[in-house]
Amino acid sequence: MIFANPLKLSKHGVLGMNMRNVDFVYAYNPRHLFPQVDNKLITKELAEKAGIAVPKLYAVVHFQHQVKLLPKLLESYDQFVVKPSKGSGGKGILVVTGKQNGYYMKASGSLFDNKDLDHHVSNIVSGLYSLGGQIDSAMIEYYVNFSPIFKDISYQGVPDIRVLLFQGYPAMAMLRLPTRMSDGKANLHQGAIGVGVDIRRGTTLGGVYHNRPIEIHPDTGKSFKDISIPNWHDLLILAARCYEITGLGYMGIDIVLDKTYGPMILELNARPGLAIQVANDVGLVPRLRKIEKMASKKLDIEQRVRFAQKEFHC
Numbered sequence: 001m002i003f004a005n006p007l008k009l010s011k012h013g014v015l016g017m018n019m020r021n022v023d024f025v026y027a028y029n030p031r032h033l034f035p036q037v038d039n040k041l042i043t044k045e046l047a048e049k050a051g052i053a054v055p056k057l058y059a060v061v062h063f064q065h066q067v068k069l070l071p072k073l074l075e076s077y078d079q080f081v082v083k084p085s086k087g088s089g090g091k092g093i094l095v096v097t098g099k100q101n102g103y104y105m106k107a108s109g110s111l112f113d114n115k116d117l118d119h120h121v122s123n124i125v126s127g128l129y130s131l132g133g134q135i136d137s138a139m140i141e142y143y144v145n146f147s148p149i150f151k152d153i154s155y156q157g158v159p160d161i162r163v164l165l166f167q168g169y170p171a172m173a174m175l176r177l178p179t180r181m182s183d184g185k186a187n188l189h190q191g192a193i194g195v196g197v198d199i200r201r202g203t204t205l206g207g208v209y210h211n212r213p214i215e216i217h218p219d220t221g222k223s224f225k226d227i228s229i230p231n232w233h234d235l236l237i238l239a240a241r242c243y244e245i246t247g248l249g250y251m252g253i254d255i256v257l258d259k260t261y262g263p264m265i266l267e268l269n270a271r272p273g274l275a276i277q278v279a280n281d282v283g284l285v286p287r288l289r290k291i292e293k294m295a296s297k298k299l300d301i302e303q304r305v306r307f308a309q310k311e312f313h314c
Contacts, residue, residue: 013283015274024288028167028249029270036246037268038131040139041085050245052238053264055081055142055256062137064125067118079143082121084129086136088269090187092129094120095143095157097184107156107184144264147257149230153177155219157184161197161229163236163253164272164284168243168301169291170236170308173197174279175204175229180219188275193217195224196280200313202232208278235263236305242268244301252276287312 015024036042047054058080059073074080082094094117096104103111121138123129130136144158153159157178164172174194178184181191188194193214196205204227207214215225229235239253242265252272256264277284290311299307 013285014277015284015288017274019285020274021271024166024250025271029251030247033247034270037248037251037270038088039085040083040087040267041137043265043268046245047242047265050241052241052245053261055144055264055266057139057141059140060085060137061121061125061140064122067122067125070117070121071114074140077140080140081143082117082124083139083141084124084136085139086127086130086134087124088131088271089189090185092120092124093185093187095184097143097156107178108180109156144256144258144266145260147230147259149227149257150175150177152220152222153217153224153227155179155184155217157182158186158256160186160266161235161255161257162272162276163239163255164276165239165243165251165253166288166291167249167295168240168299169294169304170199170239171287171291171312172276172280172282172284173199173236174276175224177207177217177224179209179217188273193224194275194279196276196282197229198313199236200309202229202235203227204229205280208275211275211278213281230257231263233305233309236308237301238263238265240301240305 036046044054058077061067078099080096084092095107097107098105103113104117105111124136124138127133127135146158150159154177159175159177162174162176163170174196176186177193178186179191179193186192193207193209195207204224216223242253248270252269254266256266258264
């Protein structure tokens, strides 16, 4: 891969953390708009108002005294996801895939009881997983039943598609696949696989796992190369719409493909990570600079997506 030698980073247009923060995150994301993506409850509300599908919200726990209500709130649901509304990096997310003899089951198959769930939700509300340790709320929402197209390349969890959006243009994309190590979560920091996706065709490329190139899922033994993601153009349109919804110029859009409800926005990120470049084996800087030159043209959503698919072919 081109990133093996640090001396080649600049030559290949690799975006580093400092440049990301100075030239893109803080230059194009007004500070007063950060809460729209830092708080997942606000993000969900904005998306719903715009007619964009999101996982259904079952319940919200805002205060510690509400934790004792969890058994009643969840009695109708065998599957659900618990997450902090102000969390980041996948921290604090608990995926429940079923119930068994009064216990809850994780994607890994391990079991836990009501006391464990209460403790976890209490930690979320106290701010253990939130940005800056601030008091938080626990969201309990629909567990996505992902598209069968991913069934052989995802281990006991829900894969998602990260689209990096700049000024409303899809600049790069990757598929994130859960592994045994990631405990069913599609988060690279916790051991998921990042798979590059060709912006033009919506087909998967090679991948990265623990910063090493990979083409075979370590748990399923299946190759994830050359898989065509269905309705790719429409998915990019969905991602691009988030620019008008939030007003943020630089962000990551996480999309899941549900087998019943189709594509849904999972969350938005105003400080998306940089591993997407490794997954695609290409640097972001040339693409971002090309988009900067287009900003004055004021293209609509369809035109922006068409431009990206024409210019950013792998």
